[in-house]
Amino acid sequence: xxxxxxxxxxxxxxxxxxxxxxxxxxxxxxxxxxxxxxxxxxxxxxxxxxxxxxxxxxxxxxxxxxxxxxxxxxxxxxxxxxxxxxxxxxxxxxxxxxxxxxxxxxxxxxxxxxxx
Amino acid sequence: xxxxxxxxxxxxxxxxxxxxxxxxxxxxxxxxxxxxxxxxxxxxxxxxxxxxxxxxxxxxxxxxxxxxxxxxxxxxxxxxxxxxxxxxxxxxxxxxxxxxxxxxxxx
Numbered sequence: 001x002x003x004x005x006x007x008x009x010x011x012x013x014x015x016x017x018x019x020x021x022x023x024x025x026x027x028x029x030x031x032x033x034x035x036x037x038x039x040x041x042x043x044x045x046x047x048x049x050x051x052x053x054x055x056x057x058x059x060x061x062x063x064x065x066x067x068x069x070x071x072x073x074x075x076x077x078x079x080x081x082x083x084x085x086x087x088x089x090x091x092x093x094x095x096x097x098x099x100x101x102x103x104x105x106x107x108x109x110x111x112x113x114x115x116x
Numbered sequence: 117x118x119x120x121x122x123x124x125x126x127x128x129x130x131x132x133x134x135x136x137x138x139x140x141x142x143x144x145x146x147x148x149x150x151x152x153x154x155x156x157x158x159x160x161x162x163x164x165x166x167x168x169x170x171x172x173x174x175x176x177x178x179x180x181x182x183x184x185x186x187x188x189x190x191x192x193x194x195x196x197x198x199x200x201x202x203x204x205x206x207x208x209x210x211x212x213x214x215x216x217x218x219x220x221x222x223x
Binding site for chain 1: 159160161162165166169171172203205207210211212213214215216217
């Protein structure tokens with residue numbers, strides 16, 4: 001069974017960074033790119049980008065190129081997203097997800113709160 | 117960026133009714149369109165992929181269609197468990213973009 005287990009909620013100070021994880025199991029980690037999606041409180045969904053764990057290649061939405069850094073560790077089957085220079089606009093739930101043409105698997109989401 | 121204009125923003129319907137949600141793409145996206153349902157506090161769940169194909173385990177009362185750059189999700193014989201927020205997603209080009217969402221409530 002494919003599972004994407006994300007780390008726990010984070011609180012970050014304005015201007016700081018946070019790094020959240022997504023541990024994959026139940027499939028070969030390098031078989032699928034990992035996507036990241038943002039959902040601001042009470043708002044819709046925004047695609048941040050993806051990382052190919054096999055090659056480390058990435059693709060970002062322009063809006064998130066200076067905000068998010070995607071990495072992956074094939075030794076632990078874990079994908080990461082680091083959010084930098086936090087502002088109140090970054091307060092949101094962040095999902096990791098395998099999104100293919102025919103099927104999806106999503107993590108449970110991680111709430112990031114930016115607060116001083 | 118490709119804009120996905122989703123309507124209506126909210127919808128209230130009775131059990132057993134038929135409802136339709138639409139997404140208008142700002143340019144051609146072919147069949148690179150998926151529909152999702154999201155319940156409060158949960159991750160989105162894939163309902164329809166490639167505009168018209170039903171995802172595994174999804175009841176057949178859900179169906180998708182396409183007319184040019186307009187995409188529709190139809191729910192026939194609405195059930196209580198169909199409440200939630202529905203989103204479309206285009207994966208034709210970077211950045212992938214979601215519609216604004218449709219909140220479906222049952223009367």
